[in-house]
Structures are given as C-alpha cells and as structure tokens.
Amino acid sequence: MDAVWLSPFYPSPQADAGYDVADYRGVDPLFGTLADLDRLVAETRARGLRFIVDLVPNHTSSAHPWFTTALAARPGSPERQRYIFRDGRGPAGTEPPNDWQSVFGGPAWTRVTEPDGSAGQWYLHLFDRGQPDLNWDLPEVRAEFRDILRFWLDRGVDGFRVDVAHGLVKQADLADFHPPVEPVTGEGIEGPRPPMWDQDGVHEIYQDWRRVLDGYPGERILVAEAWVQPAERLAAYVRPDEMHQAFNFEYLEAAWTAPIQYAVITRSLAANEAVGAPTTWVLSNHDVLRHASRLGLPVGTPRPRGIGVDDPQPDAVVGLRRARAATLLMLSLPGSAYLYQGEELGLPEHTTLPDEARQDPTWERSEHAQRGRDGCRVPIPWEADAPSYGFGPGDASWLPQPPLWAEYAPDRQRGVAGSTYELYRTSLRLRRELRLGSGTVYWLTSPDDVLSFRNGELRVLTNFGADPAELPAGAELVHASGPLDADGRVPTDVTVWLRVAEETGHEETGRGEDH
CATH class of the missing domain: 3.90.400.10 (Oligo-1,6-glucosidase; Domain 2)
Structure with missing residues (x-):
C-alpha cells in the first residue's frame, strides 16, 4: 500500500456521517483530539505511507x-x-x-x-438540509478554503480527497432542471449539462488549489470525487495545473461484460493520456454497493441505491467470484487504484440491515424509497470471536454487523491459501514488483467474451463467458483470482496473470475494430 485516505473526522452533528462539517480545523470528540490525529499522521508516515484527508468544500454543516x-x-x-x-x-x-x-x-x-x-x-442544499451549499463565487469562501488547505498541509498531510469536486460552481441563473438529478453528467442526460454539476468554473478553483499545494515540499496531491462523464470531461480535472487524480466512476459502474469493460478501459486510458494524467481505478467506496454484492446481481442491473431485507438479494457466491476477478483485472491496469476498507476481506454489503438502524439521510428523505448507503458502511470485522468482531470493546458497533461476517475476519483468512485476504496481498505485491501501475495496455485478439491484454511482461486474461477459456500455449501461471478447471482452462468469472514466452497467434490489436 502507498497511502491511507481517512474519511471525515471533523467536528460534526453527524447528519451525514461527518460530511456535514462544523469545524474544518478540528477533530470530533467521537474520534479523539487534534493531538491524536497528529500522532496518527506521524506514525503513518513513519511506516512509509502517505496520509490523505477528506475535504468537503461544496457545503458546510448547518451547525457551522x-x-x-x-x-x-x-x-x-x-x-x-x-x-x-x-x-x-x-x-x-x-x-x-x-x-x-x-x-x-x-x-x-x-x-x-x-x-x-x-x-x-x-x-x-444539494444533499441534506443540514448541508447548506457554499457560494463559491464569493472571494471570502475561496480564501477560507485556501487557509484550510494550508492548515492541514502544515500539519503534515500529503493530500486531499475532494468531496463533490464537480459541484462547487452552479450555473449563475440557477435555472430549472427537469430530468431526475443524479450527481453525474454524461450519456444518461440529454441536452446541456445539469446546472448544478461540472460547470467550467470549478477548474479555476482547482488551479488555485494546485498553486497552494505546489508551494509545499515533496509530493502533495488532490484527488477528485467527480461523478462526471464522458471520460473527456473527467480528464479535465487532472490537467497538468489542476488535480492529480480523479476517481473513475464510469469504470466502477461498468457492466460485467467483455465489450463494456473493454470500452470503458480504452476510453478512460485515452482520455487521461490526452492530458498526461494517470487513470484512477476504483470498484467500491463508502457511497456505493460493495462490489462483492453488486456483481452478484444479474448482469446489467442498474446499481441499486442500497439493498434491504425484502429486496432481491445478490448471489453471494457469484458476487465474490466476480469481485475477485474484477479486482485482479483492475490491479493489472496502469494508473492508481483505490481499495475500500473491507474489500480485501471479500466483504459483502449488509443487505439485511434492519431499517430502524439506518442512519443515511437518503432513507428518510426518499420517503423510504431508497435504502441508502449504510449497508456498505457497517464496521468491518477484525477478529472472528471478539466483541463486535474486534471493532470496539462492546458487542454493539455504530451500525449492526451481520452474524455471517465472522468468516470474513482477517484472523480467519490470514495465511489461508486462496482466501480473499491473501489474494489481495499477493496481487498488491506483484503489482508493485512488476510495475503494472506505470505500464501500458496492449490489447490482444481474443474471443468476444474474453478480455486479453499485455502490460509489461505480464499477460492478463479475464473470462466473462460461460465456457472455459484456453490458456495460450506455453503460458506460465503467475496469479489467478480462482482455480483453473481440471483441464487447465480459465473458468467463467476468473482473471489470470500469465507469462507467455511468445505471443504467436495473438496479434496486438485495437479490439474494438474486431468486435
């Protein structure tokens, strides 16, 4: 691992899990003190890791x-x-x-x-009523956030994940917008961009912030949470004088088929290459269904805004198999990759969370039409037999944990061949050793339901089809998301990393031209 990103810890009424900030220069007593955070930053960096904090500039708390x-x-x-x-x-x-x-x-x-x-x-308030939107046309607001950046940079943080980075500037006339609003732009919305998202004026703000960060020694980064499509609009956030990374949510939402995965990967790499920036891959986070459950839904199912006990349930076995394959595919791609806490355990969504325990404002504001994000935010297990699975000293955690999570605890997976925990450890070690993050994708000819490409000395193959896929002649298996079949073929929903002495019969190609 290279860095830790900590979600909001600031003083807050907790109307939206801390994304309603009442004081941008403090630590909520729920979590400790500013001195505790200073120690955390220092000890993290002493272990060779960078420390990124979450910055919430679109809105404050109504208690600010x-x-x-x-x-x-x-x-x-x-x-x-x-x-x-x-x-x-x-x-x-x-x-x-x-x-x-x-x-x-x-x-x-x-x-x-x-x-x-x-x-x-x-x-x-584009979000909860306890999160009033700031007026970023006001110089005082811009000056305040420059000072907030400096406050944390002076304390040794290495960068900022910027919440709702595409939302700070609104269209000046605040014109009506009739289609259903999602925090995303692009192919699903006809006509002009929504007046509350991805306005061109946001880029001036990030150019200003970049100058602040560049004034500090070492590498300091800005990471955009920007639900923006198409890829060319997202790439604008990572031009040389703006941010360093932007989460690729189009990739996160891409359906589990070879043609769609190919199209999104190709489009993302091309758009970012045009501005000289890496692509930032992600499969799960605190706002979406965990991918071990999301991929257990029928292929092509729109991403649910939460799942409850009386909703159609994902196939846990299929979901974990696809999640492992998707992770190995993602970690073989050049660029950066973010992992959400618990995915290294194969943790599924808590899809049977009692409705009375829900804290996400989405549940009430949608009049119980959408379950919201609590299911992916349940505290992860650490020890199978400890109270609250080792999360705290008591049996209760701040959101209830399901009984089946004991089997996912690290003390049940550590050192166990084939466990998801060990899969991640091996994948991350090989990704670093083989320098996959700084490599290049060369697509190889393959059947319609198989993706195959080369990155450096590694060949990657993911089988999306129902029938097993043959390995190329002379292939040496380096790593796999699941076991091969009895005939040494790649089963459905499995990704393998291979070394192949010669690519005879597998011409490098623009895959889309052949399919």
Missing part, C-alpha cells in the same frame, strides 16, 4: 458558525452571501426558487424563519 450567523442576519447581508440564499417563487415566496432536487431525495431547498419570526428566504 458561518451558517448560524447567516440565519441570524438579514437577507442580502454579507453573512448570507457565503451561502446560496434566494427568495421563494410565487406571490408570498412560498415555492422554492427552482425545481432542483436533493441527491438524497426531496427538494434541494429549505425555507428559513427570519429573526423576526416571519417566513423568509430559502437556502440551497
């Missing part, structure tokens, strides 16, 4: 001093200029300023009560 001051101030005041306050529509201002919807469900506007007790203006 800026927002409480804004509520106490008059309409049009400098305090309200820090956020996006507007008068309502209709004769009495009783309707929201536009028709935007929150990502979590329901209107993206909340009306406030003015200091004199009257019904007043509305404020924008």
Whole structure:
C-alpha cells in the first residue's frame, strides 16, 4: 500500500456521517483530539505511507458558525452571501426558487424563519438540509478554503480527497432542471449539462488549489470525487495545473461484460493520456454497493441505491467470484487504484440491515424509497470471536454487523491459501514488483467474451463467458483470482496473470475494430 485516505473526522452533528462539517480545523470528540490525529499522521508516515484527508468544500454543516450567523442576519447581508440564499417563487415566496432536487431525495431547498419570526428566504442544499451549499463565487469562501488547505498541509498531510469536486460552481441563473438529478453528467442526460454539476468554473478553483499545494515540499496531491462523464470531461480535472487524480466512476459502474469493460478501459486510458494524467481505478467506496454484492446481481442491473431485507438479494457466491476477478483485472491496469476498507476481506454489503438502524439521510428523505448507503458502511470485522468482531470493546458497533461476517475476519483468512485476504496481498505485491501501475495496455485478439491484454511482461486474461477459456500455449501461471478447471482452462468469472514466452497467434490489436 502507498497511502491511507481517512474519511471525515471533523467536528460534526453527524447528519451525514461527518460530511456535514462544523469545524474544518478540528477533530470530533467521537474520534479523539487534534493531538491524536497528529500522532496518527506521524506514525503513518513513519511506516512509509502517505496520509490523505477528506475535504468537503461544496457545503458546510448547518451547525457551522458561518451558517448560524447567516440565519441570524438579514437577507442580502454579507453573512448570507457565503451561502446560496434566494427568495421563494410565487406571490408570498412560498415555492422554492427552482425545481432542483436533493441527491438524497426531496427538494434541494429549505425555507428559513427570519429573526423576526416571519417566513423568509430559502437556502440551497444539494444533499441534506443540514448541508447548506457554499457560494463559491464569493472571494471570502475561496480564501477560507485556501487557509484550510494550508492548515492541514502544515500539519503534515500529503493530500486531499475532494468531496463533490464537480459541484462547487452552479450555473449563475440557477435555472430549472427537469430530468431526475443524479450527481453525474454524461450519456444518461440529454441536452446541456445539469446546472448544478461540472460547470467550467470549478477548474479555476482547482488551479488555485494546485498553486497552494505546489508551494509545499515533496509530493502533495488532490484527488477528485467527480461523478462526471464522458471520460473527456473527467480528464479535465487532472490537467497538468489542476488535480492529480480523479476517481473513475464510469469504470466502477461498468457492466460485467467483455465489450463494456473493454470500452470503458480504452476510453478512460485515452482520455487521461490526452492530458498526461494517470487513470484512477476504483470498484467500491463508502457511497456505493460493495462490489462483492453488486456483481452478484444479474448482469446489467442498474446499481441499486442500497439493498434491504425484502429486496432481491445478490448471489453471494457469484458476487465474490466476480469481485475477485474484477479486482485482479483492475490491479493489472496502469494508473492508481483505490481499495475500500473491507474489500480485501471479500466483504459483502449488509443487505439485511434492519431499517430502524439506518442512519443515511437518503432513507428518510426518499420517503423510504431508497435504502441508502449504510449497508456498505457497517464496521468491518477484525477478529472472528471478539466483541463486535474486534471493532470496539462492546458487542454493539455504530451500525449492526451481520452474524455471517465472522468468516470474513482477517484472523480467519490470514495465511489461508486462496482466501480473499491473501489474494489481495499477493496481487498488491506483484503489482508493485512488476510495475503494472506505470505500464501500458496492449490489447490482444481474443474471443468476444474474453478480455486479453499485455502490460509489461505480464499477460492478463479475464473470462466473462460461460465456457472455459484456453490458456495460450506455453503460458506460465503467475496469479489467478480462482482455480483453473481440471483441464487447465480459465473458468467463467476468473482473471489470470500469465507469462507467455511468445505471443504467436495473438496479434496486438485495437479490439474494438474486431468486435
């Protein structure tokens, strides 16, 4: 591993798992103190790892001093200029300023009560009402975040994962937007870009931030969480004077078929190469269904916004087999790769989490139409027989853990040949030894339901088809996501890493031209 990314630890009412920040320069007492964090950073770096923190610039908490001051101030005041306050529509201002919807469900506007007790203006919150959007057209907001960057860089952090990086700048007229809003742009939305996402003005902000980071010694990085398509729009975030990485969510959401995986990988590599940046691969994170469960759904199923006990359940066996194959495929690609805590254990989504235990605001704001993200955020197991599987001293964790998770604990997998934990350890070691992250993909001819390419001295083959795939003559097996069949062939949903002395009969090709 090269780095650790820590999700938000700042003082917060925890309306959205800490992504509602009340103080950007502190540590919530739930987790410790600023001195504890300083020690964590120092000890992480002493072990040769970099330390990345989560920065949430699109919105603050409604408990942030800026927002409480804004509520106490008059309409049009400098305090309200820090956020996006507007008068309502209709004769009495009783309707929201536009028709935007929150990502979590329901209107993206909340009306406030003015200091004199009257019904007043509305404020924008693209997420929960406890997360008011900042006004990034205001120089004061930009200056504040430059100072926040310096505060943490001065404490030794190596970079920032930037939450909702594509959302800071809104279209100036706040025009209505009728299609259903998702935090993504691209092929699924016709016409102009949504007025709340991926506006060109965000790039000026990141150019400014890049200058701040470049003023510090060593390597300091910015990582964009930007749900942006097509790949060329995402690549704009990693131009030479902006961010260093941007999560490839089109890849995360790509269906488990050879043609679709090929198309997304090819498009992503080409777009990033055009701006001289690496591609940043990811299969799971704290906002999406864990890929060991997501890939257990029928191929082509749209990504659910959470799964509950009465929803169709993923096939756990198929899901883990595909997840292991997908991981080996991802780790063979050039660029950087991010792993979400627990995926190295093969951990599935908690798909039977009791609804009464849910904390994600999506559950309530969607009026129980969407289960939300709690199922992928359940604390991971560490020790099979310990209270809360070693997460804490008591039996209860902050979200309930399912009984079947004991089998996934590291003390049940460590040193066990074929376990998912050992698969990850071997994969990461070989990825570094073979320098796959700095290599190049050369596609090789293969059947329609098989992907095959070369990266350096390694040949990679993933079988998406129902029938076993033959290995090339003279192939030496280096690593595999699962066992070969009795005839030495690659079963369905298995990825293998091979060494082949000669590629006779496997011409390097632009695969898309042949299929």
